[in-house]
Amino acid sequence: MDLGPYLLLAILEGAVMASVLALTAVGLSLVFGVMRVVNIAHGEFFMLGAVLAWYVTQMVGGPPSLGFGVALVVAPLIVGAIAVAADMTVLKRLDYDPERTIVATIGLLYIIQQLTLMGYGPEARPVEPPFNTRLALPWFEVRDGALALYWPWGLSTTSYKLAVIGAGIAVLLGVWAMMARSQMGLVMRAVQADRDMALAFGIPVERVYAMVFGLGAALAALAAVLIVPISQAHYLMGADPLLLAFTVVIIGGLGSLPGTVVAAILIGLSDGIISVFFSPTLAKILATLLVALVLVFRPQGLFGVRSA
Amino acid sequence: MSERARVLALHGGLLVLLLALHFVLPPYHHGNLARIMVLASYAAGYNIVFGYTGLLSLGHALFFAAGMYAMGLSVPHIGTGTALLAGVAAGGIGAILLGLLALRTRGVAFMIVTLMFAQAGYLTILYFGAWTRGDEGFVIARASRMLWGLDLSDAAHRYLAALALFALVLGACLWMVRAPFGRSLIAIRENEPRAAMLGYDTFRLKLAAMAASGAISGAAGAAYALLFGYAGASFASVEYSILPLLWVLLGGAGTVLGPFIGTLFMFYLIDLSSGVTSAYMLIAGIALVLLTLFAPRGLMGTVRARLWRWLP
Numbered sequence: 001m002d003l004g005p006y007l008l009l010a011i012l013e014g015a016v017m018a019s020v021l022a023l024t025a026v027g028l029s030l031v032f033g034v035m036r037v038v039n040i041a042h043g044e045f046f047m048l049g050a051v052l053a054w055y056v057t058q059m060v061g062g063p064p065s066l067g068f069g070v071a072l073v074v075a076p077l078i079v080g081a082i083a084v085a086a087d088m089t090v091l092k093r094l095d096y097d098p099e100r101t102i103v104a105t106i107g108l109l110y111i112i113q114q115l116t117l118m119g120y121g122p123e124a125r126p127v128e129p130p131f132n133t134r135l136a137l138p139w140f141e142v143r144d145g146a147l148a149l150y151w152p153w154g155l156s157t158t159s160y161k162l163a164v165i166g167a168g169i170a171v172l173l174g175v176w177a178m179m180a181r182s183q184m185g186l187v188m189r190a191v192q193a194d195r196d197m198a199l200a201f202g203i204p205v206e207r208v209y210a211m212v213f214g215l216g217a218a219l220a221a222l223a224a225v226l227i228v229p230i231s232q233a234h235y236l237m238g239a240d241p242l243l244l245a246f247t248v249v250i251i252g253g254l255g256s257l258p259g260t261v262v263a264a265i266l267i268g269l270s271d272g273i274i275s276v277f278f279s280p281t282l283a284k285i286l287a288t289l290l291v292a293l294v295l296v297f298r299p300q301g302l303f304g305v306r307s308a
Numbered sequence: 309m310s311e312r313a314r315v316l317a318l319h320g321g322l323l324v325l326l327l328a329l330h331f332v333l334p335p336y337h338h339g340n341l342a343r344i345m346v347l348a349s350y351a352a353g354y355n356i357v358f359g360y361t362g363l364l365s366l367g368h369a370l371f372f373a374a375g376m377y378a379m380g381l382s383v384p385h386i387g388t389g390t391a392l393l394a395g396v397a398a399g400g401i402g403a404i405l406l407g408l409l410a411l412r413t414r415g416v417a418f419m420i421v422t423l424m425f426a427q428a429g430y431l432t433i434l435y436f437g438a439w440t441r442g443d444e445g446f447v448i449a450r451a452s453r454m455l456w457g458l459d460l461s462d463a464a465h466r467y468l469a470a471l472a473l474f475a476l477v478l479g480a481c482l483w484m485v486r487a488p489f490g491r492s493l494i495a496i497r498e499n500e501p502r503a504a505m506l507g508y509d510t511f512r513l514k515l516a517a518m519a520a521s522g523a524i525s526g527a528a529g530a531a532y533a534l535l536f537g538y539a540g541a542s543f544a545s546v547e548y549s550i551l552p553l554l555w556v557l558l559g560g561a562g563t564v565l566g567p568f569i570g571t572l573f574m575f576y577l578i579d580l581s582s583g584v585t586s587a588y589m590l591i592a593g594i595a596l597v598l599l600t601l602f603a604p605r606g607l608m609g610t611v612r613a614r615l616w617r618w619l620p
Contacts, residue, residue, distance in 0.1 A: 038416050093601055098416050099364050103557065104600045106550055110593025117587045239546075243427065246420065285431045292424040295417050296409050 005139045005155045006276065014272020016161050016230070019168025020223045022264035024241050025248035026175060027219030029260040032249065034192045034212045037091060037101045041108040042220055043242025044116075045083060049075045049221025050233040051116055054125050065130035068229070075225050076218035082112075083217030087210045096209070109238075116235040129229035133159040164226050171222065172261060179257065188212060220245075244271075247291045253300050311618045318619075319482060319564065323475050330467050342467040344568075344575050345474040346532050347555070351567030352477045353399075353524030354552035359561035360490060361517040362497030366549045367406065367422030368525050370429040373544035374398040375526030377433070377440065380539035383452040392455070392530050399526015400519050407518035411511060423546070430544040445540025448533055455534070466535045473531050474568070477524055481564045484520070485620045493517050497562075525552075547589075554592055557599045560608030564620050569607050 028042045052075035057067035086108055094100045136156045138149040179185035190198045191208050199205050220241070231237070248267050252259030267287070274283040329341060350372055357363050378398035383391035410421040433440045440446075453460045460466050484490040495503040496510050504510045533539045542548070551574075552567075559570025574595065582588035599606065605613060612619040 038420070090597055090601065099419075100600050100604065102364065102416070102419060103553065104597050106553075107593045107596030107598075107600070110589045111597065112593075114587035114590035114593060118585060118590070122586075246424075250420065279435070281431055281435045285428050285435060288424050288428040288431065292409070292421045292428070295421050295424070296412050299413060299417055 005137075005152045007273070008137065008139070009155060009157075010273045010276040011269060012157050012161065012272075013276075014269035015165050016227075016268075017272050018265045018268025019165045020227045021241070021244055021248060021268045022172055022261050023168055023223035023226075024220045025245040025252070025260050025264050026172065026257060027216035027223075028245045029249045029252070029257055030175075030188075030219070031213055031216040033257070034188050035091075035096055035209050036098060037096055037213070038098065038105070039213075039216065040102060040105040040242070041086075041112060042216070042245060043238030043240075044109050044112040045079050045217035045238075046220040046224045046241045047116065047233075047235065047238035048079050048082070048112060049224030050127075050228040050231075050237060051120050051235070052078055052221070053225040053228050054120075054127050054233040057127050064128040068127070068130040068225075071127075072222070072225050076221040079221035080214035080218035084210045084214040087213040091213065092206060092209070113235060113238065120233075120235060122235065124232040124234040126232050127228045129158075129160040131159055131163070132229075135159060135162070160229060164230070167226055168223075171219075175219070176257070184211075243288070247287055250291050250295050314616075314618055315482070315620055319478060322565070322568070323471070323478070326471055326474070330464070330471070335463065338467060339463060340575065340579070342463075342470040342535065344571050345470040346528055346535060347551075347575070348568040348571040349474050349477040349531070350525050350528035351552045351555040351559070351571050352481050352564075353521045353528060355556045355561065355563075355567045356481070356484070356493070356517055356521040356524070358553065359556055359563070359566070360485065360493045360497060361514055363514065363517075364419050364553075365410075365422045366419050366546070366553070367410075367424075367426035368521070368552055369544050369546065369548035370406065370422075370426040371399040371402050371522040371525035372529040372532075372548060373429065373433065373541075374402040374522075375529030376533045376539045376543055377529075378526070379530035380446065380448050380533045381439065383448060383534075388452060388455045388534065391452075392527075392534060395530025395533070396523050396527045399529065400523035402526070403518045403522020404515065406522075407515045411514050411518070423549070426544070426549055427546065430541060430546075433541045433544050440539075440541065443541045445538055445542070448537045448539065450537070453534055453537060460535055461537060469535060470531070473527065477527075478564065478568075480524070482620060485564060489513075489516070494562075551592070554596055554599075557604075557606055558595060560606030560610070560612070563606070563608040563612060566606055566608040573607070 024042070024046055028039060031037055031039050031042070053068075053071040056071035056074050057064070060067035060070050090104050090108070091101055094104060134156055135158065136151045139152050139155060140147050140149055142148075179188065187198075187203055187208055190201070190203060191205055195205055223241075244267065248263045249260055251267065252261070252263030271283065271287075326341070326345070330338070333341060353371075354365070354368050357365050357368075375395035375398055379391045379395035382394050386394070406422065406425050410418055410425070413421055434442050450459075450461050455469070458465045458469070460469055492503065492508050492513055495506075495508065496513060500510055529543070532543070555570035555574055556567050557570065558574055559566030559568065574592070577591050577595070578588050581591045603610065608619065
């Protein structure tokens with residue numbers, strides 16, 4: 001293949017990655033923005049989503065699309081409920097103190113991860129995609145002075161991957177509509193802007209916090225359900241999404257949702273492209289250093305205007 | 309007894325007790341205690357930054373591993389004594405470089421920057437697998453583990469060497485908290501703007517705290533490689549940044565004895581539970597949550613608040 005088709009393939013893989021990453025990172029960003037809590041256990045909520053998707057598809061049986069459809073609804077709900085419970089039993093009692101909640105969420109990370117190891121085991125298990133048609137993609141070449149389409153060997157994607165990209169966009173639009181247009185979003189933005197003033201106006205801030213923490217975790221779980229037919233469910237799978245989501249949230253500006261989405265697309269695409277052409281470890285090292293330096297020299301993020 | 313005499317009696321008494329245990333402990337616990345003393349030295353280094361200066365670092369595995377690899381990689385070429393010093397220097401210099409960048413941020417950002425740099429360090433060790441042997445790690449030859457005529461692969465020598473390191477670190481920490489340097493670090497922890505207003509150069513003091521903490525962590529890493537004859541990438545992973553935090557929180561942040569007490573308890577807790585289940589880090593997770601919820605002062609911090617007000 002020429003460079004062009006290769007690049008298209010890398011961009012498609014990157015877009016799948018970006019879509020999943022955007023959901024995960026928006027969840028993290030929402031929690032940080034509204035609650036000022038850095039949730040180190042976010043990657044474990046992602047992992048729980050994938051593991052629950054496996055359990056649900058095993059229990060439901062029938063055609064793959066039925067089990068997957070149920071998992072798409074049930075897994076985020078369960079994970080969200082777990083997160084709400086964690087918020088009410090742990091984070092609330094710490095008064096959402098930034099440093100103490102970090103230590104507590106590190107503890108939650110190990111609790112969730114190790115309990116999954118005990119219950120689910122160390123194996124990686126696949127989930128069957130609901131539909132998975134192979135789609136060959138055309139590429140163009142200039143033949144006799146005119147553009148002509150042809151189908152290069154190896155240039156293909158699957159209908160499921162395109163559906164993941166679509167689902168990611170749909171959910172992000174839903175989150176945006178909720179934040180910008182609904183009563184619930186208005187309340188969340190009020191709490192984010194000034195917690196004490198919101199409290200003075202009678203907004204039940206603690207209930208909003210619990211809801212935001214649950215919503216953030218549910219978004220991570222949803223992203224994991226979407227990706228699990230492509231990768232696999234494993235108890236250690238939360239570490240990479242956590243670090244990537246951190247990267248995205250920091251580059252996009254801590255707590256800024258539009259910045260987070262832009263950064264997710266940027267990082268998802270570049271990760272897809274870089275790992276096609278370069279060593280993934282080197283790419284990870286450079287990305288990690290870049291993030292740390294952004295945080296030191298531009299704490300508001302590359303796209304943010306507000307200070308964090 | 310004067311306060312000074314009490315402090316010396318308590319900490320000196322611990323060292324004498326540890327020396328006495330050398331002669332009575334059965335081999336298994338004797339080996340464990342040697343390991344605990346090295347790890348407690350690492351925790352004591354972490355405590356300078358976290359406990360006394362009030363900076364939550366999640367990147368100390370970088371300094372521990374820097375000491376470990378500087379020692380392990382250089383020992384075949386420059387001899388054991390110099391390699392040990394190279395380990396201390398690597399930890400200290402690494403901490404100064406990271407401090408110069410990370411100390412420009414504060415609070416949550418400081419934690420993320422330290423975490424990210426430590427992660428980059430871990431990945432770098434994996435990337436240069438040809439030299440570091442990555443996750444698999446490498447064994448340090450017995451011939452390289454001779455220091456001043458002592459064979460450190462021998463259990464008795466190893467225990468005494470670990471005790472010497474721990475005594476050195478404990479002494480340094482005791483001196484530090486009573487010296488003006490340590491007092492000014494506590495002032496920064498309690499109220500940084502006020503310390504700055506009183507004329508303290510808080511950036512420089514925090515950088516010095518990082519350097520001291522990194523050098524001690526590097527010394528512990530180098531000693532670990534020297535005494536137990538092994539260096540591996542897992543010692544640079546996030547887990548080894550979180551463990552000293554756990555040990556210090558359990559023992560009591562901002563107390564000289566806390567790191568040792570916390571390491572001792574947590575080591576045996578994890579040791580016991582790993583006999584029952586492979587998910588032994590569950591204990592660490594539960595301990596972290598319970599400590600932050602119910603005992604943020606830790607064991608020695610509670611003893612200081614309730615019993616011995618003079619505890620340094």
